[in-house]
Amino acid sequence: MIDEILLEAESKMDGSMSHAREEFAAIRTGRASSAMFNRVTVDYYGAPTPLTQLASIGIPEPRMVIVKPFDSSQMGDIERAIRNSDLGLNPANEGTQLRLNLPPMTEERRRDMVKRAKTKGEDAKIAIRNVRRKAKEEISKLVKDSDVSEDEGHSAEKELDDLTSGYVTQIDELMQSKENELLEF
Numbered sequence: 001m002i003d004e005i006l007l008e009a010e011s012k013m014d015g016s017m018s019h020a021r022e023e024f025a026a027i028r029t030g031r032a033s034s035a036m037f038n039r040v041t042v043d044y045y046g047a048p049t050p051l052t053q054l055a056s057i058g059i060p061e062p063r064m065v066i067v068k069p070f071d072s073s074q075m076g077d078i079e080r081a082i083r084n085s086d087l088g089l090n091p092a093n094e095g096t097q098l099r100l101n102l103p104p105m106t107e108e109r110r111r112d113m114v115k116r117a118k119t120k121g122e123d124a125k126i127a128i129r130n131v132r133r134k135a136k137e138e139i140s141k142l143v144k145d146s147d148v149s150e151d152e153g154h155s156a157e158k159e160l161d162d163l164t165s166g167y168v169t170q171i172d173e174l175m176q177s178k179e180n181e182l183l184e185f
Contacts, residue, residue, distance in 0.1 A: 002139060002148060002156045009135035009160060013128050013167045020124035020171055024178045027117055030105050032059045037067075042081040044074065054078060067091065067098040105182075113182050121175035125168050132164040
């Protein structure tokens with residue numbers, strides 16, 4: 001019973017960690033990356049569709065991105081979606097593809113991105129702590145109902161705390177890595 005609770009908690013914490021990695025990858029740095037476009041959605045015949053499903057994204061140079069739509073009739077919608085996204089990019093329409101030149105980030109923009117990264121990191125830590133709280137409540141309920149001994153409950157809570165601190169440490173490392181990446185010139 002306790003093992004199931006701990007496994008479920010670990011699985012949910014791992015999911016939160018994966019989500020945090022995706023969130024950090026989507027934050028723009030000074031270099032081009034196809035992961036920047038993971039959160040861009042295009043209005044495709046009335047349905048919001050991820051850009052990555054409508055176009056190929058190529059990185060020919062460190063500060064340049066080429067977006068080639070699979071359906072050329074969607075060029076305007078894709079261009080509008082990129083322009084309206086929070087990436088701060090202005091695509092140049094070349095007929096069959098969009099060229100995006102990433103301007104060097106200003107110090108102010110870098111600081112804003114660091115704040116965004118910290119916010120995403122804190123959100124991930126909160127999600128992990130919520131999983132911990134829920135699992136701890138389930139363990140306490142088992143102890144209260146006399147389904148498991150108090151010693152088993154305490155050891156399970158300690159194992160849960162160790163698991164939580166491990167994931168929080170990983171989030172902190174991800175945040176620090178992203179901050180270093182954003183602040184390098």
